[in-house]
Amino acid sequence: MSGRDQRPPLNRGLGEHRPIPRRDFLQGALVGAASALCGPLLRAHAADMGTGALAAQDQPGYYPPILTGLRGSHPGSFEAAHALRDGRTQGSELDSGESYDLIVVGGGISGLAAAHFFLARHGADARVLILDNHDDFGGHAKRNEFHVGGGLQLANGGTLEIDSPRPYSAVATGLLRELGIDVDAMRRKIENREFYRGLGLRRGSFFDRETFGADRLVVGTGSELTAGTLAHAPLSARARADLVRIEKGSVDYLPGLSSDDKKLRLSKISYRDFLRDLAHVDPQVIAYYQPRTHDEWAVGIDAVSALDCWAFGLPGFRGLGLQGGSIARMGYTPSGYKDTGGSATLHFPDGNATIARLLVRSLVPEAVPGRSAEDIVGARIDYSRLDRPGSKARLRLSSTVIGVTHRGDAASARELAVRYVRGDQIYRARARGCVLACWNMMIPYLVPELPEPQKAALHDLVKSPLVYTSVALRNWQAFSRLGVDHIYAPGSYHSTALLNPKVDVDVYHSPTRPDQPMLLRMVRVPCQPGLSEHEQNKAGRTELLATPFATFERKIRDQLARMLGPGGFDPAVDIEAITVNRWPHGYAPEYNPLWDPEVPPEQRANVLGRAPFGRLTIANSDSGGAAYTDSAIDQADRAVNELLRLYA
Numbered sequence: 001m002s003g004r005d006q007r008p009p010l011n012r013g014l015g016e017h018r019p020i021p022r023r024d025f026l027q028g029a030l031v032g033a034a035s036a037l038c039g040p041l042l043r044a045h046a047a048d049m050g051t052g053a054l055a056a057q058d059q060p061g062y063y064p065p066i067l068t069g070l071r072g073s074h075p076g077s078f079e080a081a082h083a084l085r086d087g088r089t090q091g092s093e094l095d096s097g098e099s100y101d102l103i104v105v106g107g108g109i110s111g112l113a114a115a116h117f118f119l120a121r122h123g124a125d126a127r128v129l130i131l132d133n134h135d136d137f138g139g140h141a142k143r144n145e146f147h148v149g150g151g152l153q154l155a156n157g158g159t160l161e162i163d164s165p166r167p168y169s170a171v172a173t174g175l176l177r178e179l180g181i182d183v184d185a186m187r188r189k190i191e192n193r194e195f196y197r198g199l200g201l202r203r204g205s206f207f208d209r210e211t212f213g214a215d216r217l218v219v220g221t222g223s224e225l226t227a228g229t230l231a232h233a234p235l236s237a238r239a240r241a242d243l244v245r246i247e248k249g250s251v252d253y254l255p256g257l258s259s260d261d262k263k264l265r266l267s268k269i270s271y272r273d274f275l276r277d278l279a280h281v282d283p284q285v286i287a288y289y290q291p292r293t294h295d296e297w298a299v300g301i302d303a304v305s306a307l308d309c310w311a312f313g314l315p316g317f318r319g320l321g322l323q324g325g326s327i328a329r330m331g332y333t334p335s336g337y338k339d340t341g342g343s344a345t346l347h348f349p350d351g352n353a354t355i356a357r358l359l360v361r362s363l364v365p366e367a368v369p370g371r372s373a374e375d376i377v378g379a380r381i382d383y384s385r386l387d388r389p390g391s392k393a394r395l396r397l398s399s400t401v402i403g404v405t406h407r408g409d410a411a412s413a414r415e416l417a418v419r420y421v422r423g424d425q426i427y428r429a430r431a432r433g434c435v436l437a438c439w440n441m442m443i444p445y446l447v448p449e450l451p452e453p454q455k456a457a458l459h460d461l462v463k464s465p466l467v468y469t470s471v472a473l474r475n476w477q478a479f480s481r482l483g484v485d486h487i488y489a490p491g492s493y494h495s496t497a498l499l500n501p502k503v504d505v506d507v508y509h510s511p512t513r514p515d516q517p518m519l520l521r522m523v524r525v526p527c528q529p530g531l532s533e534h535e536q537n538k539a540g541r542t543e544l545l546a547t548p549f550a551t552f553e554r555k556i557r558d559q560l561a562r563m564l565g566p567g568g569f570d571p572a573v574d575i576e577a578i579t580v581n582r583w584p585h586g587y588a589p590e591y592n593p594l595w596d597p598e599v600p601p602e603q604r605a606n607v608l609g610r611a612p613f614g615r616l617t618i619a620n621s622d623s624g625g626a627a628y629t630d631s632a633i634d635q636a637d638r639a640v641n642e643l644l645r646l647y648a
């Protein structure tokens with residue numbers, strides 16, 4: 001039976017028979033039969049420099065941001081790494097004959113920033129090679145580009161915006177400025193966060209029949225829910241009263257304890273346990289809040305401490321009289337720009353892919369037209385220029401590093417060999433130093449000579465899986481009729497669906513009228529409540545890698561039909577394209593007081609794991625123990641400084 005034959009029967013009512021682009025269909029097709037658009041990408045594994053054939057990224061028309069279907073960790077990006085993990089790596093090895101001052105493993109923001117810092121600090125004559133396993137650069141900072149109804153529509157495939165619970169460091173702020181980004185000024189100029197409110201649209205809650213007994217969309221979420229709106233929700237009278245109590249009540253659920261003692265207690269229980277065991281709410285209320293932490297932590301309320309949820313602003317704590325300020329057992333420190341020290345926020349139309357693209361412009365200016373952080377949004381990058389001999393920086397895609405070894409003893413070696421898989425070929429290149437800006441838990445496979453305790457610490461750094469789906473819609477009239485722009489759907493496959501934010505910058509203009517095409521952004525987090533955070537992460541990763549695009553598509557069409565059908569939405573005609581950005585290795589692991597050992601911060605796994613070793617140093621947001629862009633930049637800065645001491 002072919003892969004295609006195993007697909008579930010098409011549901012014509014949901015529109016799965018419609019010819020929207022579906023990349024995983026093409027994945028199964030013969031390379032030579034691929035469409036003109038995707039041909040160069042699909043040939044990624046057939047062509048490479050060693051055979052004299054043109055590598056995929058060097059072919060005319062290669063432009064991965066426009067690809068739809070299964071993206072993020074797309075088919076073809078992870079197989080070589082998994083083969084290494086499983087001890088199945090095989091193939092002949094070719095010496096590329098190349099020698100660099102620095103090889104960077106990983107072309108995410110951290111790897112790109114490391115290359116940028118290295119070139120700036122080591123000197124103009126330095127030569128750097130960046131290797132990444134994906135068919136596009138940016139790591140999590142990916143761009144989804146659609147051309148619907150004749151216009152350009154952009155979304156973030158992963159990292160969404162410049163923001164952090166901490167202030168950006170001087171280094172991270174300095175890099176943004178160097179790239180031309182003034183966060184506060186640009187935010188005022190390009191973003192309109194009140195756009196949908198101005199149209200009278202609100203947040204809504206979708207109650208699904210599998211979880212709550214009936215499909216019902218209600219205007220309002222959380223504290224915006226009133227007794228009036230809740231009357232339409234399929235909730236028991238007790239659940240409605242409990243929901244209002246949690247959102248608006250002032251009950252002290254821990255009477256007799258000091259603020260510090262309450263915090264300590266809350267740091268040892270999950271938010272779910274707080275609701276269930278201290279606030280004694282109806283189980284329907286727990287079901288309502290279950291995915292409330294998905295966006296921030298990529299895990300449900302059963303796996304996040306009640307204290308962190310208090311700091312994050314979740315409801316139910318008003319009556320406890322908790323005083324501001326953090327304690328040691330806190331993973332999330334209170335945010336709020338200017339009030340408590342969080343960073344300013346800014347969303348570009350393609351999210352932080354703009355930062356990645358600006359970094360690539362600084363590294364390979366000839367590939368990226370334009371001069372400013374505004375005109376980059378409309379710029380079309382010439383991928384064929386990213387990996388040219390003679391450039392100070394070369395960016396090589398579809399290249400999975402499988403080994404980094406010192407030539408001789410690590411303590412005294414002058415050079416490293418970096419082995420990577422591209423297509424069916426294993427290549428070897430040499431460098432004076434290497435920054436590993438890849439996912440840290442993979443490093444023990446790449447560098448088996450690392451000390452065992454360091455490998456154990458790196459293995460501990462399990463990332464949280466999640467999915468950002470972009471759906472191109474013919475129009476958004478159903479949202480307008482239903483009075484919502486953002487739907488929280490606690491029991492559904494995707495727990496959030498929201499219209500693309502309004503951002504106007506340079507040539508890019510967001511839609512303004514409901515009859516215009518629009519992008520919808522949806523978030524899915526695969527969790528398994530009942531397991532520890534890391535076990536949930538691993539189970540979710542396995543689930544994501546085993547889920548074909550056809551299943552995502554079916555779930556998306558079904559969910560949108562049920563949420564928006566009463567507003568006239570028809571999935572068979574209103575969906576133009578779907579991109580599922582799948583991140584089995586998503587958010588960097590952060591300290592979680594429910595599961596992590598109580599050790600001083602300097603003994604946490606991310607710190608032990610990032611120790612320099614010989615001529616290699618370790619960057620990536622994993623090393624900072626924080627799933628934020630500033631962490632990726634700060635860790636790049638540290639890793640480059642550690643390495644440069646050896647070049648002195």
Ligand SMILES: Cc1cc2nc3c(=O)[nH]c(=O)nc-3n(C[C@H](O)[C@H](O)[C@H](O)COP(=O)(O)OP(=O)(O)OC[C@H]3O[C@@H](n4cnc5c(N)ncnc54)[C@H](O)[C@@H]3O)c2cc1C
Pocket residue numbers: 081105106107108109110111131132133134138139140141157158159160161162163164352399400401402437438439442466467468583585586587588619620621622627628629630632
């Ligand atoms: C869905 C999502 C949303 C997010 N939203 C935000 C947000 O709004 N704001 C924010 O500040 N942060 C956000 N983050 C956190 C985000 O991880 C960081 O902001 C930052 O982009 C991480 O950059 P990085 O370079 O450290 O890692 P990555 O972006 O993961 O880059 C590492 C790269 O190394 C590659 N690699 C791994 N192994 C190998 C190998 N063996 N060979 C070659 N290449 C390899 C990886 O495939 C990847 O491309 C989000 C993350 C995700 C997943």
